[in-house]
Amino acid sequence: MGAITKRVIKQIVNDKRTIVLIIVAPMLILTLMSLLLGTTNYTPKIVVDKSAIAPPIYRAIEKQDVTIVDKKVAKDFDAKAYFENHKDVDAILYISPSETKITMYEADSKSQQAMKEIQKAFASLNPKAEIKTDFIIGNSDETFFDSLGYVFLGIISFFLIFIVSGMALVRERNAGTLERMLMTPVKRGGVVAGYTLGYGLFAILQGIILVVFSIYVLGMSCAGDVAWVVLIMLLLSICAVSFGELISVFANTEFQVVQLIPIAIIPQIFFSGLIPLDLIPYHLGNLGYIMPVFYGCTAIKNVMRLGLGFSAIWPYILALLGYIVVLSILNMLALKKYRKL
Numbered sequence: 001m002g003a004i005t006k007r008v009i010k011q012i013v014n015d016k017r018t019i020v021l022i023i024v025a026p027m028l029i030l031t032l033m034s035l036l037l038g039t040t041n042y043t044p045k046i047v048v049d050k051s052a053i054a055p056p057i058y059r060a061i062e063k064q065d066v067t068i069v070d071k072k073v074a075k076d077f078d079a080k081a082y083f084e085n086h087k088d089v090d091a092i093l094y095i096s097p098s099e100t101k102i103t104m105y106e107a108d109s110k111s112q113q114a115m116k117e118i119q120k121a122f123a124s125l126n127p128k129a130e131i132k133t134d135f136i137i138g139n140s141d142e143t144f145f146d147s148l149g150y151v152f153l154g155i156i157s158f159f160l161i162f163i164v165s166g167m168a169l170v171r172e173r174n175a176g177t178l179e180r181m182l183m184t185p186v187k188r189g190g191v192v193a194g195y196t197l198g199y200g201l202f203a204i205l206q207g208i209i210l211v212v213f214s215i216y217v218l219g220m221s222c223a224g225d226v227a228w229v230v231l232i233m234l235l236l237s238i239c240a241v242s243f244g245e246l247i248s249v250f251a252n253t254e255f256q257v258v259q260l261i262p263i264a265i266i267p268q269i270f271f272s273g274l275i276p277l278d279l280i281p282y283h284l285g286n287l288g289y290i291m292p293v294f295y296g297c298t299a300i301k302n303v304m305r306l307g308l309g310f311s312a313i314w315p316y317i318l319a320l321l322g323y324i325v326v327l328s329i330l331n332m333l334a335l336k337k338y339r340k341l
Contacts, residue, residue: 042279044090044114047082049073053095060121061093066114079103080136090114099132106137106305107147110276137223137305149220150304151273154297157210157233158240159265161203165244166257169195192331196241203237223307229300232313235320236296242327243292249334268293273301295319 045067050058052073061068073094083089083105091114092103102118104111115133122129211229214220222229244257247264251257268291271277277285288294299316302308 041281042110042113043067044110044117045069045088046114046118047071047073047089047092049093049095053093056125057095057121060124061118063124064117064121066117083136091118093118100130101132101134103134103136105135107135108276109279111135146221148274149214149218150300151297153210153214153220153233154236154293154300155269155272157203157207157237158268158293158296161199161206161237161240162244162247162265163257163261164202165195165199165241166248166251166260167254168199169245169248170251170254170257192245192328192335195245196238196328199241199244200238203241204234207233207237220304222304224303224309228303228309228313232296232299232303232317232320235317235324236292239292239296239320239323239327242324242331245331246327246334249331267291272297292320292323295323 043065046061047069048058048061049072050070069089073092075094075096077092077094079092082092090104090110094101094103100122102115104115119131122131208230211226211233215222215226215229243264247260248257251260267287271285271288271291272293277288279285295316299313299320302312302316306312
């Protein structure tokens with residue numbers, strides 16, 4: 001037993017990836033979670049009609065951690081159009097003799113923070129005050145799956161395809177298949193394209209099945225055209241294949257592909273849309289713009305949650321296509337070291 005223990009310890013000590021996975025990776029992930037899920041310095045912006053509310057209420061709202069926009073808000077106020085033209089506004093407060101209502105665009109962290117500050121203001125004057133809430137997109141009865149299902153749709157697809165393609169290419173290399181193939185006149189571009197298309201076909205099949213199953217079996221709502229969701233999932237899946245191929249270059253075994261997940265995949269989950277980027281402190285939200293999952297999940301959200309079409313999602317589609325092209329070029333360059341002249 002002692003000999004086995006020493007052998008295991010020696011193997012781990014000699015494997016730098018395992019050391020990083022056991023010690024460094026958890027520290028990095030916990031640090032990232034602390035930054036993303038901890039206290040934020042974000043100040044919600046709310047629209048208040050100063051002329052329509054009592055001065056004590058307005059003063060109570062002023063004391064809260066909010067930025068107030070003074071604007072006339074009537075009963076027929078077009079909140080949806082206002083939110084779409086003022087994306088920095090988180091809530092609209094409407095007060096009349098018959099009701100007090102907070103209107104928010106969607107149930108995200110920013111709107112929840114705005115609602116909390118308004119409720120604190122009213123509670124300081126009347127703890128039993130009744131305040132209605134309304135959402136332009138969705139409603140307060142939505143489950144977590146209903147409001148953020150689109151995020152998991154993109155993450156699950158990307159993660160699984162990444163694992164399959166990364167491990168498969170390592171297996172091909174260890175079996176000598178890749179080296180023998182590169183000894184033939186086949187160009188590196190043809191090798192990369194062949195692997196990408198081969199695994200990409202199954203990725204495409206997975207994407208279609210996931211979309212159909214989520215919408216028509218699990219009942220996930222889709223306000224826009226399902227065809228656009230399928231297209232985005234296809235591009236995200238192909239991007240995952242290319243990313244898995246590139247990551248496999250840095251792994252000698254299938255287990256080492258798994259070891260790279262905390263660095264290659266988990267950070268992308270945090271920047272996929274689970275947390276609004278402008279809530280993340282120290283401008284770390286800008287890191288989301290270099291991660292393919294962000295573009296895929298944001299495009300899916302625009303279709304499924306907002307009901308938007310091509311005019312709204314084309315920049316994200318272009319970004320995914322750009323990732324596929326760049327990753328394919330990097331994969332071709334990486335294959336140089338396996339080609340025996």
